[in-house]
Amino acid sequence: MTHDHDLVLRPSAAQTEAALNPPPGRNGGDLVVETLSGLGATTVFGLPGQHALGMFDALRRSSLQYVGLRVENNAGFAADAYGRITGEAAPLLLSTGPGALTSLAALQEAAAASAPVLAISSQIPTAGLGGGRHGYLHELPDQQASFRGVVKSVHTVRTQSQIPSALAAAWESALTAPHGPVWVEIPQDVLLAETSLPMVTPMDATPEDVVPRPELTALAAHLLSSAARPAIIAGGGVVRADASGKLRRLAERLNAPVVTTFGGKGAFPWNHPLSLQSWLEDRHTTDLLEDADVLLVVGSGLGELSSNYHTFKPRGRVIQIEADLGKLESNHPALGIHADARLALSALLETVDERPDPTAPERVRTLLARVGERIAAQELTLEQDVLASVRRALPDGSPSFWDMTILAYWAWSAFDPRRPNTMHSAQGAGGLGYGFPAALGAAAADPTRPVLAVSGDGGALYSIAELATAKQYGLDVTWLIVDDGGYGILREYMTDAFGQATATELARPDYVALAESFGVPGIRTTPGTLEADLSKALATPGPTVVLLPAVLRMFAPTHLDG
Template identity: 90%
Template structure:
């Protein structure tokens, strides 16, 4: 009797011959590149540094495409977006110490948004590992400790032979549900060491599927089958699992209204009769969801933004499907199902009977009318017109990447993403500077569609150096910069709270002229000409900058004023 674990793959004669006679001149860095290629990677992002030169020398001998950015944090944002768009683990090559630490905020965003980033950092020579003080340039007492609280897993390599397995383990970790960033560090001398190991031709790092427990989905199906007022909150996990089609089928079978979180934009059709859209920062929506007798939460932890700043108090039963075990029931008691959203939705589709409720579309329509009336009463025509102009200018299939800026906050609630996995923002961790470098990563991932980045002038200054990257690689990204002369949302927060702002005003450059100095076309626009200028920029191949001088305001926070 033969068991699976008894099977051994036997090399062919040609493979044996090649393994016994590896090409000369290879070093540890070559094992890195060979393993990445064997895992299926085609593109790497990053910046070189003194301890990492062994990786970059090997990169020259590989077929991997390299996209170098000007700041490590921006390289991390680009890798994050590449991972979101492709669903693949995006390799990020970094140096030791300052170079590694500069990418920490980007990895924080990738962790919060479950973006698969494979960060590979150099380290001081192996003799310097272990927390001593050896005086190496860039040395940290424990570099891995700086990342352990952020990434999914940390892998430290100490010999060349460990490189392929460590990278395969990290790759599997990054792509196991929930996706996320991982950290691999390799000492300088290991990267530079001559190796006679066989060329790495393939590496098996297939992640295990996160399957729901059948007894839990049976209970969930029974609750939904007998619900009188079911509703669904669809989060980013639906998008990451490519489960929007299954979500729609289940919602229609249950006649259940669906609201998408800001991370789940596009998970459900915006104009569908059951679509509550994304108005989560609205008390009318919160009331509607609280009234559901069974609330199905798919791919969301119901965090601060998704719960209208923790004012949401469900009165009915909650069923939560979540791949991140730490988020399961972390904010509300629920029937918690630890599973990939796609597999769990499929299980429900196989067991939930069809339910009819002719009143559901009317209740959805009534809610959206209340939301619209509340917004219209606040005299925010400029903001709505600007967002509508952006939507009309952006082709339906093109992705957009939004920085932490007032227009993005509007977009979270009011922007129709048109399709899943097309609208992305930094609302996971909330750091500045995400929009433009992330858009560059998306353009690398899919050069067939123009990409839009949206920033305020404050966030734009975090990533202005990447105009050089956009020009160098001729990436098809249009960057809309809304210039209000400061940190606009912080200006509002401080004025509302303290009566006046402090440290929010910025001296800033002429962004259009600055773009031109990088060889990137730049244009100043107005709210009236924005649609035409954006349309023209998006239709022109290569990078471009559109600057809109405007002071935008946020709509009133209904978690505070009640209605």
């Protein structure tokens, strides 16, 4: 008896002929790029280095698009954004030692935000593996150890025959919910040696679904259907799972108000009658969520920012749907459901009852009015006007990438992303320098839409070298730099805590002249002309820098009573 899978495994005559007669002049690097192509990759990011040259030489014999950045950490941020935008694993090619280590902060952000990144690093020659000190350039006694606490999985290759399987296993790991960065290291001699192995053909590395247990979703559906005051917190897991449509249908069926976390921006329509928007750092919002008798948390670990700095103390029953097992019930006792958000929401939609509640929209309107009154009392017109100008200038379908800067902190709470998976920031790990290189990765992923990056002058200096990348590849990114003369948010924190700020003031360049020295147009704008200048820049193909000299203030801490 012949089974279908037997037919799949039997090579054709042409496949046999190709396997017996591989093209000459290939090395281990070719096995890397052939495997990436076979897995479905089309674009790779990175930076060459001495031990990694076999991989980079092989790129010219492949159809992969290469986007080379100037700093490994920025290449990691670009790959992170590519993964977020496409939902595909973004290959990141790195060298050994210093080159690899420089990517660590970006990989930490990818891990915190569940962005699929396939980092492939070179390693010292095979003879040097296994500890000891052999005196190789770039040598680390245990390179894996530097990454094991950051990425989802690590994979070391020792022979050429291991390359396709190791990369396939890493690819599957990166794309298994929760998505995340993975690490593969390949010794220099393995990459450089000529290979007689057949060319790598397309491979299936489809990740396993993280399926909810039916008895748990049945109980969750019962609790939600019979709740008096249900509410929903939607996190980044909803966005990564492409589950915003299912979330909306569930909320409408339950008449449950929905707040999105800062990582979950766009998971629920901003102006929907049930939308509490993203005002998580506000006591009024915290009070409403605490008052819910059943609170559904989807795709969030309820970490520091999502719990209003751990002041959130739910009084009702909590249901937590989370693909990351380590985050399940890590901060609050709950009915924990380990599952991909999309699959769990689908299961709930099949069993939950309609729950009429004409009062829910009114409770939402009342909450948002209280938030608005609170902000209005703080005389922050400049900040609100600047954010509104950015929103009006940015086309609805265009993604935006925000560095750790005061305007981004405002955007977390107050910016309407308008579409799912369009607003991204570095709030997962909180490192500086994310906005601009991430925007470059998004522009490489989808050249049909202009992309916005937002940085402060401090964060901008982390990634200024990538203006050369933007110019070289003609990437359609408009970079808004808000120049307040230093690390503005740290200046506020230190002044509030100690009465004065230390180490926050910065000498900085003329950003407009600096951009122009890279061949990138620069515009100096004002709050009054920001909308027009941004709109023009976003409508102009290629990179542009828009500089806004302005000192913005944060709204007052809102996790305190009063």
